[in-house]
Amino acid sequence: MNNQNMKTIFSGIQPSGDLTIGNYFGAIKNWLKLKDEYNCFFCIVDLHAITVKQEPKKLREKILEVLAIYLACGIDPNKSNLFIQSHVSTHAELSWILNCYTYMGELSRMTQYKEKSLKVGESIPVGLFTYPILMASDILLYNTDLVPVGSDQKQHLELARDIAERFNSLYSETFKIPEPYIVQNSSRIMSLQNPLKKMSKSDENENSYLKIMDDENSIKRKISRSITDSMGVISYNDDQPGIKNLINILISITGETPKEVEERFEGKGYGELKKELTSLLIDELSPIQKQVNEFMKNKDYLEEVYTKGKETAYIVSNKILRKVKRKIGFI
Ligand code: AMP
Numbered sequence: 657m658n659n660q661n662m663k664t665i666f667s668g669i670q671p672s673g674d675l676t677i678g679n680y681f682g683a684i685k686n687w688l689k690l691k692d693e694y695n696c697f698f699c700i701v702d703l704h705a706i707t708v709k710q711e712p713k714k715l716r717e718k719i720l721e722v723l724a725i726y727l728a729c730g731i732d733p734n735k736s737n738l739f740i741q742s743h744v745s746t747h748a749e750l751s752w753i754l755n756c757y758t759y760m761g762e763l764s765r766m767t768q769y770k771e772k773s774l775k776v777g778e779s780i781p782v783g784l785f786t787y788p789i790l791m792a793s794d795i796l797l798y799n800t801d802l803v804p805v806g807s808d809q810k811q812h813l814e815l816a817r818d819i820a821e822r823f824n825s826l827y828s829e830t831f832k833i834p835e836p837y838i839v840q841n842s843s844r845i846m847s848l849q850n851p852l853k854k855m856s857k858s859d860e861n862e863n864s865y866l867k868i869m870d871d872e873n874s875i876k877r878k879i880s881r882s883i884t885d886s887m888g889v890i891s892y893n894d895d896q897p898g899i900k901n902l903i904n905i906l907i908s909i910t911g912e913t914p915k916e917v918e919e920r921f922e923g924k925g926y927g928e929l930k931k932e933l934t935s936l937l938i939d940e941l942s943p944i945q946k947q948v949n950e951f952m953k954n955k956d957y958l959e960e961v962y963t964k965g966k967e968t969a970y971i972v973s974n975k976i977l978r979k980v981k982r983k984i985g986f987i
């Protein structure tokens with residue numbers, strides 16, 4: 657499971673709500689492309705999830721559901737390490753250490769912090785501010801080469817690289833400098849109700865996002881109500897952000913280029929595009945949903961998977977953590 661000759665990828669998703677097709681096309685689908693050529697660590701980042709308020713019962717359920725989704729999408733626990741972040745204490749530990757090598761100014765520039773802190777009112781949890789340091793720790797603990805994420809995470813990844821380079825130059829080569837893996841057309845799936853905004857599982861308007869677990873009727877309803885424009889031409893351009901978004905979702909499934917879709921739909925209406933997209937989404941998601949429901953009935957199996965994942969993750973990450981502590985001067 658840990659092949660020394662292979663490079664390593666690390667990625668994670670927060671169990672902070674129902675996963676959307678943004679998570680699926682922006683992250684998980686790219687993991688699937690890479691999984692056989694890399695040592696893989698796929699984490700359920702529950703420590704990140706508590707930077708905004710979570711209800712304990714729901715959080716518990718969502719952590720298992722995210723694991724079930726990873727498995728149902730085709731990640732093999734015998735080949736990839738699947739684990740829950742809070743089970744592996746090295747993450748919180750390195751995060752404290754890296755807190756001391758990160759500047760307030762850097763964190764204040766993070767777009768996600770600026771956006772999320774506006775939403776929580778006057779009392780902003782410190783964790784929301786230091787969130788990118790925990791993410792840097794996740795990545796750096798595994799000598800990660802590549803981090804497959806959506807484009808919203810690019811800035812956090814650049815910070816992780818800066819922190820790693822700073823530490824390396826202060827002491828000596830300790831951390832590997834990770835590279836982002838961001839696939840252009842699927843890296844930012846937009847809201848179905850406001851195509852200028854990222855699709856997000858925490859949006860207050862349910863029609864703005866499609867969940868991986870949405871049933872056929874919800875998929876039909878949400879796609880048919882998705883916001884387009886009055887131009888009436890199926891064309892991939894920034895003046896038609898709604899249509900561009902639907903094309904991006906479509907090609908994430910079919911593998912076509914935007915141009916091929918434009919040609920195929922020449923002279924056709926938005927209704928036809930939406931109809932095809934609906935049926936492609938149903939075909940893509942329904943087998944996954946069936947599997948998720950099966951895995952959710954088998955909690956013993958899920959426990960077996962995350963327990964094994966935790967053990968490997970701890971062994972690998974603790975090696976780096978020990979090296980860090982030694983370099984700093986801890987006894
Ligand atoms: P999160 O739900 O914030 O934990 O995100 C988990 C992963 O999904 C990250 O790699 C994100 O970049 C990716 N992601 C989340 N929302 C979207 C979206 N709307 N489009 C593309 N990728 C996304």
Ligand code: TRP
Pocket residue numbers: 666667668669670701704790791794795803804805809812
């Ligand atoms: N911050 C990421 C997000 O919200 C989730 C995440 C946490 C992550 N740690 C990570 C992604 C490490 C990649 C690598 O999308």
